[in-house]
Amino acid sequence: MIRRWQQLFLSGWGTRVAAGSALLLGLTLAISNPRAFPVYGDQTVLPAGTELNEDALDRPREIFNSVSRGGGKSYLINLGDLAFSSPSILGGAARRAGISCNSCHVNGASNPQLYVPGLSTRHGNFDTTSVLFNPKADDGVLNPFRTPSLRGASLLAPYGHDGRIASLREFVRHVIVDEFAGPEPSPAILDALVVYIDDIGFLPNPSLGPGGRLVAARSSDAERRGEALFAKPFPHNPELSCSGCHTPSAAFVDHRQHDVGSGGLFKTPTLLNADFNAPYFHDGRFDSYDQVVAHFNAVFDIGLSVEDQRDLVAYLTAVGDGERPYERDGVITNVKEASDFASVLDIAIASRDKEVIALAVETVSGELRETVESFPERKDASVSGGGQERSLARLALKELVLTLRRIDLAAGADRFDDAAAEYKNFRYLMVSAVPTLLANAEPWSLFNPKVHDAHYAALKQTLQTAKRASP
Amino acid sequence: MMHFSRAGSTSRMALGVRCAHMAGRFTVAGFILLGVVASQASASAFDRNVEHYRTQIAEDIGQALSGARRLRDCIAADDLEGAKKAWISARGGWERSEVFTSGLVPELDEKIDAWPKSTTGFHAIEAKLFGAQQTGVQSETDALIADLAELDAKLRDMPLPPQALLNGLARLAYEVGESKSDGGESRLSGTSLDDMRNNLLGISQAYHALFSEALAASDPALAAATQADIETLKALLDAPGLAAINSSHLRKASEAFVITLASMAPKINLQKPVLEEFGK
Numbered sequence: 001m002i003r004r005w006q007q008l009f010l011s012g013w014g015t016r017v018a019a020g021s022a023l024l025l026g027l028t029l030a031i032s033n034p035r036a037f038p039v040y041g042d043q044t045v046l047p048a049g050t051e052l053n054e055d056a057l058d059r060p061r062e063i064f065n066s067v068s069r070g071g072g073k074s075y076l077i078n079l080g081d082l083a084f085s086s087p088s089i090l091g092g093a094a095r096r097a098g099i100s101c102n103s104c105h106v107n108g109a110s111n112p113q114l115y116v117p118g119l120s121t122r123h124g125n126f127d128t129t130s131v132l133f134n135p136k137a138d139d140g141v142l143n144p145f146r147t148p149s150l151r152g153a154s155l156l157a158p159y160g161h162d163g164r165i166a167s168l169r170e171f172v173r174h175v176i177v178d179e180f181a182g183p184e185p186s187p188a189i190l191d192a193l194v195v196y197i198d199d200i201g202f203l204p205n206p207s208l209g210p211g212g213r214l215v216a217a218r219s220s221d222a223e224r225r226g227e228a229l230f231a232k233p234f235p236h237n238p239e240l241s242c243s244g245c246h247t248p249s250a251a252f253v254d255h256r257q258h259d260v261g262s263g264g265l266f267k268t269p270t271l272l273n274a275d276f277n278a279p280y281f282h283d284g285r286f287d288s289y290d291q292v293v294a295h296f297n298a299v300f301d302i303g304l305s306v307e308d309q310r311d312l313v314a315y316l317t318a319v320g321d322g323e324r325p326y327e328r329d330g331v332i333t334n335v336k337e338a339s340d341f342a343s344v345l346d347i348a349i350a351s352r353d354k355e356v357i358a359l360a361v362e363t364v365s366g367e368l369r370e371t372v373e374s375f376p377e378r379k380d381a382s383v384s385g386g387g388q389e390r391s392l393a394r395l396a397l398k399e400l401v402l403t404l405r406r407i408d409l410a411a412g413a414d415r416f417d418d419a420a421a422e423y424k425n426f427r428y429l430m431v432s433a434v435p436t437l438l439a440n441a442e443p444w445s446l447f448n449p450k451v452h453d454a455h456y457a458a459l460k461q462t463l464q465t466a467k468r469a470s471p
Numbered sequence: 472m473m474h475f476s477r478a479g480s481t482s483r484m485a486l487g488v489r490c491a492h493m494a495g496r497f498t499v500a501g502f503i504l505l506g507v508v509a510s511q512a513s514a515s516a517f518d519r520n521v522e523h524y525r526t527q528i529a530e531d532i533g534q535a536l537s538g539a540r541r542l543r544d545c546i547a548a549d550d551l552e553g554a555k556k557a558w559i560s561a562r563g564g565w566e567r568s569e570v571f572t573s574g575l576v577p578e579l580d581e582k583i584d585a586w587p588k589s590t591t592g593f594h595a596i597e598a599k600l601f602g603a604q605q606t607g608v609q610s611e612t613d614a615l616i617a618d619l620a621e622l623d624a625k626l627r628d629m630p631l632p633p634q635a636l637l638n639g640l641a642r643l644a645y646e647v648g649e650s651k652s653d654g655g656e657s658r659l660s661g662t663s664l665d666d667m668r669n670n671l672l673g674i675s676q677a678y679h680a681l682f683s684e685a686l687a688a689s690d691p692a693l694a695a696a697t698q699a700d701i702e703t704l705k706a707l708l709d710a711p712g713l714a715a716i717n718s719s720h721l722r723k724a725s726e727a728f729v730i731t732l733a734s735m736a737p738k739i740n741l742q743k744p745v746l747e748e749f750g751k
Binding site: 370379 | 573581584586589594598601645648650652653654659714719723727730733745749
């Protein structure tokens with residue numbers, strides 16, 4: 001089912017028929033996604049029932065502006081991306097639970113599955129001023145906000161749902177220190193995070209041409225009618241129109257805050273790639289464009305007919321589209337990411353930068369340890385076959401973890417030549433044996449949807465046994 | 472000089488060859504696998520020590536078995552709290568013997584410690600006792616007792632090759648560093664931290680019974696470093712609860728310990744430990 005939903009987005013404008021309601025359907029399906037496995041037990045850092053959706057097989061596709069321009073990711077971008085994925089730059093419960101920026105902004109997008117009992121009022125939002133993540137920021141009220149996508153962030157200042165912070169750098173620091181109780185980040189790490197976030201691009205949308213206008217040859221009549229309505233002044237407030245704030249030629253934003261009847265002043269969100277950013281509004285109150293359009297129609301008494309609303313939704317869906325929004329998680333993406341993250345060691349070891357070396361080892365080895373668990377151990381009876389292949393893959397990954405640790409130990413003891421030699425060994429393993437051993441085992445890994453489902457079904461079964469007779 | 476008990480090494484060697492063949496032209500994979508080939512190192516006092524270790528793990532498995540039998544009695548009396556206590560006691564003995572069980576009796580390990588597909592074994596019983604708060608685990612407990620009794624009998628005369636024990640020790644040391652932020656393996660009973668502590672006790676017990684003497688003779692500094700690594704891990708696990716563990720420090724300490732074990736291996740005429748079980 002879920003794949004059919006994604007297929008809808010993958011298949012381009014031609015099948016975008018009635019996508020507004022399809023989006024709603026998609027969201028309902030996403031919420032019941034059997035792959036979102038909750039945290040449970042009585043000793044967990046996060047409340048039992050928390051859903052981080054870390055086991056999702058389809059991940060948002062990440063576009064790097066630097067790569068789109070034909071270049072490559074710089075050291076700073078890789079370092080920022082690394083820090084973004086590192087729980088150790090945060091503090092308190094987030095760090096202990098292994099949560100990083102990337103847990104909520106998956107691959108720089110959002111996480112509509114995110115749900116923390118007591119902090120979320122629905123999937124996709126949560127309260128960033130609560131006692132759980134930073135007791136010092138607890139404001140005593142349940143006021144969850146949706147996790148925004150960071151695609152195109154460099155174009156979307158000011159920051160925060162209410163646009164209260166003009167500088168991205170200042171905002172990132174605020175999130176780390178105030179929302180997630182992290183230690184004061186070093187200027188170098190903060191710079192890298194900003195460079196990375198500024199490099200997160202929008203997914204291309206061939207339906208849009210210069211000025212943010214629809215490309216006639218790629219659009220339907222309904223979408224073009226919607227485009228005209230979008231620019232039309234509101235009958236009772238002729239100084240207002242949709243496009244007045246969502247400026248098509250400027251990433252569909254005006255960099256300002258407005259009261260649109262949702263309980264305060266909130267900044268204009270971009271509509272680019274917004275098909276993948278539900279739920280909508282600052283608190284994520286709406287699941288679909290239909291609801292958003294109906295809200296504006298009612299609040300500003302625009303007098304849109306049912307057909308008009310349908311046309312507007314068709315237009316929004318066209319504007320909010322993006323090419324290949326998801327990609328399948330697998331051996332190749334995992335090895336690529338670990339290689340990119342670890343690449344900072346090249347410069348960090350040469351410049352004897354112990355902070356970055358420690359961060360890289362901590363983060364990459366943590367991710368590699370998690371990847372080991374994607375290859376179930378031999379005794380896991382929920383998987384049959386491929387025992388040798390799985391053991392070899394696990395062994396290779398563990399060797400990488402230990403190689404990284406030797407880099408850390410060597411650098412910690414000021415043996416930087418040893419660290420450089422170990423890093424060379426790491427790179428060699430990453431391009432030679434590791435990808436092959438992992439690919440050999442992939443059919444019996446959790447990257448295979450069948451194995452994945454069997455594994456989680458077994459876990460769920462155990463959970464249900466535990467629940468069945470409980471009061 | 473005595474010689475190591477080499478029973479079992481032939482099949483392990485054959486396995487090593489098979490694995491190396493699978494990995495084919497990838498010399499690095501071959502390198503990783505070198506340690507799979509059982510050590511042909513010369514003899515030591517190991518044979519004497521291994522018998523001492525055998526009595527220690529026999530005690531641990533004995534505790535697991537008597538705990539499981541007590542569990543059966545509590546179930547018969549519908550005594551839920553008593554059953555939980557018996558389960559925890561049985562679990563402790565089992566976790567201490569893991570250095571040996573995961574590598575040397577994988578087929579019993581798979582039944583006794585099945586996870587996540589737990590229709591039998593400790594976790595199946597745990598789910599009902601601690602999760603569902605019910606004592607309807609008669610058949611699972613009978614099966615657990617039978618499996619532990621089989622293990623107990625097997626242990627008496629099975630070969631305990633030093634390389635396999637070093638492998639098991641290093642594997643468990645690596646596992647202790649795994650993230651338990653999701654509550655760990657025994658999350659329903661809330662005893663994952665006890666699991667980790669018992670794992671470490673088992674590690675310490677195996678190291679002292681089997682290897683520390685030989686290492687102290689050949690490299691006293693490394694012996695001291697190994698002991699220091701164990702103490703570091705012990706201190707990190709001395710926390711009021713699972714959530715209070717500094718997982719990043721624990722991970723670092725576990726990996727550093729595995730690295731120490733790898734450097735220890737040649738000093739006691741063994742191969743670098745292999746961190747995965749390759750079965751039979």
